[in-house]
Amino acid sequence: MKGAVLHAPRDVRLDERPDPTIAEPGDAIIRLTATCVCGSDLWPYRGIEAVDSPAPMGHEYVGIVEEIGREVTSIRPGQFVIGSFFASDNTCEICRAGYQSSCVHRQPIGAIGTQAEYARIPLADGTLVATAEVPPADLIPSYLAASDVLGTGWFGAVAAEVVPGTTVAVIGDGAVGLLGVMAAAHFGAERIIISSRHASRQRLAREFGATDVIEERGDNAVARIKDMTDGLGAHCGIEAVGTRESMLQAIGSVRPGGHVGYVGVTHADLPGKQLFYSHTHLHGGPAPVRRFLPELIDLISERTIDPGKVFDLTIPLDDVAEGYRAMDERRAVKTLLTLD
Amino acid sequence: MKGAVLHAPRDVRLDERPDPTIAEPGDAIIRLTATCVCGSDLWPYRGIEAVDSPAPMGHEYVGIVEEIGREVTSIRPGQFVIGSFFASDNTCEICRAGYQSSCVHRQPIGAIGTQAEYARIPLADGTLVATAEVPPADLIPSYLAASDVLGTGWFGAVAAEVVPGTTVAVIGDGAVGLLGVMAAAHFGAERIIISSRHASRQRLAREFGATDVIEERGDNAVARIKDMTDGLGAHCGIEAVGTRESMLQAIGSVRPGGHVGYVGVTHADLPGKQLFYSHTHLHGGPAPVRRFLPELIDLISERTIDPGKVFDLTIPLDDVAEGYRAMDERRAVKTLLTLD
Numbered sequence: 001m002k003g004a005v006l007h008a009p010r011d012v013r014l015d016e017r018p019d020p021t022i023a024e025p026g027d028a029i030i031r032l033t034a035t036c037v038c039g040s041d042l043w044p045y046r047g048i049e050a051v052d053s054p055a056p057m058g059h060e061y062v063g064i065v066e067e068i069g070r071e072v073t074s075i076r077p078g079q080f081v082i083g084s085f086f087a088s089d090n091t092c093e094i095c096r097a098g099y100q101s102s103c104v105h106r107q108p109i110g111a112i113g114t115q116a117e118y119a120r121i122p123l124a125d126g127t128l129v130a131t132a133e134v135p136p137a138d139l140i141p142s143y144l145a146a147s148d149v150l151g152t153g154w155f156g157a158v159a160a161e162v163v164p165g166t167t168v169a170v171i172g173d174g175a176v177g178l179l180g181v182m183a184a185a186h187f188g189a190e191r192i193i194i195s196s197r198h199a200s201r202q203r204l205a206r207e208f209g210a211t212d213v214i215e216e217r218g219d220n221a222v223a224r225i226k227d228m229t230d231g232l233g234a235h236c237g238i239e240a241v242g243t244r245e246s247m248l249q250a251i252g253s254v255r256p257g258g259h260v261g262y263v264g265v266t267h268a269d270l271p272g273k274q275l276f277y278s279h280t281h282l283h284g285g286p287a288p289v290r291r292f293l294p295e296l297i298d299l300i301s302e303r304t305i306d307p308g309k310v311f312d313l314t315i316p317l318d319d320v321a322e323g324y325r326a327m328d329e330r331r332a333v334k335t336l337l338t339l340d
Numbered sequence: 341m342k343g344a345v346l347h348a349p350r351d352v353r354l355d356e357r358p359d360p361t362i363a364e365p366g367d368a369i370i371r372l373t374a375t376c377v378c379g380s381d382l383w384p385y386r387g388i389e390a391v392d393s394p395a396p397m398g399h400e401y402v403g404i405v406e407e408i409g410r411e412v413t414s415i416r417p418g419q420f421v422i423g424s425f426f427a428s429d430n431t432c433e434i435c436r437a438g439y440q441s442s443c444v445h446r447q448p449i450g451a452i453g454t455q456a457e458y459a460r461i462p463l464a465d466g467t468l469v470a471t472a473e474v475p476p477a478d479l480i481p482s483y484l485a486a487s488d489v490l491g492t493g494w495f496g497a498v499a500a501e502v503v504p505g506t507t508v509a510v511i512g513d514g515a516v517g518l519l520g521v522m523a524a525a526h527f528g529a530e531r532i533i534i535s536s537r538h539a540s541r542q543r544l545a546r547e548f549g550a551t552d553v554i555e556e557r558g559d560n561a562v563a564r565i566k567d568m569t570d571g572l573g574a575h576c577g578i579e580a581v582g583t584r585e586s587m588l589q590a591i592g593s594v595r596p597g598g599h600v601g602y603v604g605v606t607h608a609d610l611p612g613k614q615l616f617y618s619h620t621h622l623h624g625g626p627a628p629v630r631r632f633l634p635e636l637i638d639l640i641s642e643r644t645i646d647p648g649k650v651f652d653l654t655i656p657l658d659d660v661a662e663g664y665r666a667m668d669e670r671r672a673v674k675t676l677l678t679l680d
Contacts, residue, residue, distance in 0.1 A: 093572060094596050102596030102619045104571070231444070232433060247612070256434050256442030256625075266612035272587070276606040279442045279625040285596075285616050 003116030004057040004320045009047030012057060012324050014317065017113075020120035025071035028124035030063035030081060034144050035114050036311065037323050037335040039174050040265050045324055048267070056113025057320075059085035060147040062140065063119070065128075072124045079130040082143050082297065083121055084151060084289035085109045090126030100126075100290035115320055117339060129293045131301065139300060141308025141336055145179065146296040149334065150307040151289030152263045153179030153240070154296065157187055159261030159283040160236035164188030169225050169233075169253040170210070172240030173201040175310040175334040176263055178208055180238040182305060185209025189236070193228065195221050195249070201333060204309060218245055222252035233258060239284070244268035251278045263287055311336040343456030344397040344660045349387030352397060352664050354657065357453075360460035365411035368464035370403035370421060374484050375454050376651065377663050377675040379514050380605050385664055388607070396453025397660075399425035400487040402480065403459070405468075412464045419470040422483050422637065423461055424491060424629035425449045430466030440466075440630035455660055457679060469633045471641065479640060481648025481676055485519065486636040489674065490647040491629030492603045493519030493580070494636065497527055499601030499623040500576035504528030509565050509573075509593040510550070512580030513541040515650040515674040516603060518548055520578040522645060525549025529576070533568065535561050535589070541673060544649060558585055562592035573598060579624070584608035591618045603627055651676040 003017035020029055035058050043049040065077045075081055088095055088103035095103050107122045121127055135143060142150075153176050162168055168184040170177050173196035184192050185208060193212040194205045202213045216224045226233055233255035239246055242264030248271065250260045256279035263284050275282065299305045313332035315323055316339075323335035343357035360369055375398050383389040405417045415421055428435055428443035435443045447462045461467055475483060482490075493516050502508055508524040510517050513536035524532050525548060533552040534545045542553045556564045566573055573595035579586055582604030590600045591614060602624030615622065639645045653672035655663055656679075663675035 093570075097595075097597045099597040099619050230433075244612070255437075257437045257439040262616070266616040268612050269609035270612045270615065272584070272606035272608050272610045275610065275622075276602070276625050279439050280623075282615075282622040283620075285619040 001117040002317065003113055006044055006051055006055045006057050008051060010045060012045065012321050014320050017056065017116060020118050022067060022069045023120065024122060025069040026123050026125060027069040028065055028072055028075060028121045028128060029067040030061065030119055030121060031066050032061055032063040032114060032117060032119060032339050033080070034062055034140050034339065035317065035337045036060050036144055037115070037327055037337070038148060039176065041324070042328055043265070045328060056116070058113050058115030059108070059110040060144060061114035061119060062143045062147060064134070066118065068124060074125045075128050075130050080134045081128040081130045082147055082293060083109070083127045083129070084293070085148050086286065087121060087123040087127040088290055089123050090290060095126065098288055098291045100288045101286040115317065115337060127290065129297060131297055135301070141311045142300045142306055143297070144336065145307040145310060146293060146300060148289060149175040149310060150179045150296055151292050152176045152287040154183045154292045155287035155289070156180040156238040156240060156261040156263040156284070157183035159259070159263070160238050161259040162187040162189050162236045165190045166235040167191040167229055168193070168236040168238060169250070170194040170238045170240065171246050171250045171253070172264060173198060173205065174240060177238065177240035178204050178310055178333070179307055180240055181205050181210050182208040182307060184238065186305070193225060193234065200312065207309070218249055219252070221249055225253045229255070235259070237261070238263070240264045242266050244270065248274065251275060251280055254278070254280045256280070259283070310334050314338060341457040342657065343453055346384055346391055346395045346397050348391060350385060352385065352661050354660050357396065357456060360458050362407060362409045363460065364462060365409040366463050366465060367409040368405055368412055368415060368461050368468060369407040370401065370459055370461060371406050372401055372403040372454060372457060372459060372679050373420070374402055374480050374679065375657070375677050376400050376484055377455070377667055377677070378488060379516065381664070382668055383605070383607070385668060396456070398453050398455030399448070399450040400484060401454035401459060402483045402487060404474070406458065408464060414465045415468050415470050420474045421468040421470045422487055422633060423449070423467045423469070424633070425488050426626065427461060427463040427467040428630055429463050430630060435466065438628055438631045440628045441626040455657065455677060467630065469637060471637060475641070481651045482640045482646055483637070484676065485647040485650060486633060486640060488629060489515040489650060490519045490636055491632050492516045492627040494523045494632045495627035495629070496520040496578040496580060496601040496603040496624070497523035499599070499603070500578050501599040502527040502529050502576045505530045506575040507531040507569055508533070508576040508578060509590070510534040510578045510580070511586050511590045511593070512604060513538060513545065514580060517578065517580035518544055518650055518673070519647055520580055521545050521550050522548040522647060524578065526645070533565060533574065540652065547649070558589055559592070561589055565593045569595070575599070577601070578603070580604050582606050584610070588614065591615060591620055594618070594620045596620070599623070650674050654678060
């Protein structure tokens, strides 16, 4: 089969890779309907995370079940399924507490690589959720978004404890930040303030429910948000970048006793003393997307939410290299890769 | 009056200082009944926090109201009062949310210095809580503990979301850690594991409710706690030290989805990536002791709790230098300073 492989920084190629087969009795093989490029794929693409040997890429996926292992009972061939970027058993104590991305048996899908024609999904019963029927083509992007960025934005808002009436600051105008806006609106936030300097992202943010778009960054953004909130700061902050600067902006934007949900993969040390005196709550990490999938699938199938709008570049998997370039150069928020 | 002043690292003296007077209409002057030395006083004492000019010391206090400003209505001369290390108005939005130590009008009592005969307490109505009557001498240490270390341990347990049935790891066997044990027991923890290598502190920890005392530290303590909890980690962690190592131990000891309450004044950067992947909730900061004072005063007056036991050295204020030395050399957990 064809599959994307990163050979070196900025060198991603569509290679011939072995067809996946059932390796464990809990596995399923899916034929990808669509896949996409994640902001976190840019860390190794840019060489910020080292790539020692050619690495299969991709951890977001929707597709049709082709084959199942003999122990799989909850899905069957022919069904359209969505899963998250960590396979999970969904039965251990950690999963039952809602932290499937820290499942005691978790397996990273990124090591498998879903920017490909087929993928082997371990722990299929605990990982994959089937839709009631094979969805119409126009819903595919939204279901694909649920595989990671929607679920991650959702977790950001849940971790930030967004409830009706709150003021929410969103840091990051990528797909996750924008879908954090959508989640905050869904949870009844009264005011949603996002930092963005890109007209198209600003527009999408407003469409998803942002009430205020500010162009300031860093300390200036913090000062602006304090001005907008009687000097106190927002109740909630959703951090969707992962740098020290963005964490400082998130912590600084939130009032004492408020909550920061951080879902950008943190690549920096955090300033302990500033965090201490901020009096904020901090929660985040790799989103337990599986926790939210049933609800997100319902919201998408009912057409209550349309998260697929974050894909602003749709190209064939064959053009995967251009898909990375467009995101790297910020010409695209998020690239959807189609399969025949 | 006499008051302790830090002149240089390890040079604390009882100097003659000006008698405090009412400076603002919301002030009260109290005559100290007792005061004490805090673990956080050791940061400047040891020169880890710079001391540029002679600094009055002390921020823990109980005493008798001597005089009140014309706007003070909730306390009157002759009452026995307890307050926290931040003066707070107790009426602003932040105070009403329970974060009085981040009150928009907060004033640090440490700048006033309560290791002295008298102290001026600003925002007296919002800061001081009076007992029903002047307490018997044997309760003074417990009320004094409520001024900081008990309230701080309490906040650690609240921030760690200790609820009935939880397993709690406590990092730090100083007064705050030990009183974190007491708080965790009060909130119904099923198992309370503390790291300690000091026989007297181990004994007190058990007396306060610790079910397990381990001698391991750092990664070894984390491994031991994982062993004791089916490989998952504790539900809750109370961090009461403030170093990078202790934060790592706290984060490592707690399972994904669990809660770390950190109340040691953090003096280090925190490892963002480890925190991210730990999936823990993190909350802490300077304890909003004022939030807990009414409840703590009730528990002490009813003799339900006896937090005064953390004082294992009681000497006159005149011997303040020895009080610091004993804590610096870990000969004492906490020094109580008596006044005539």
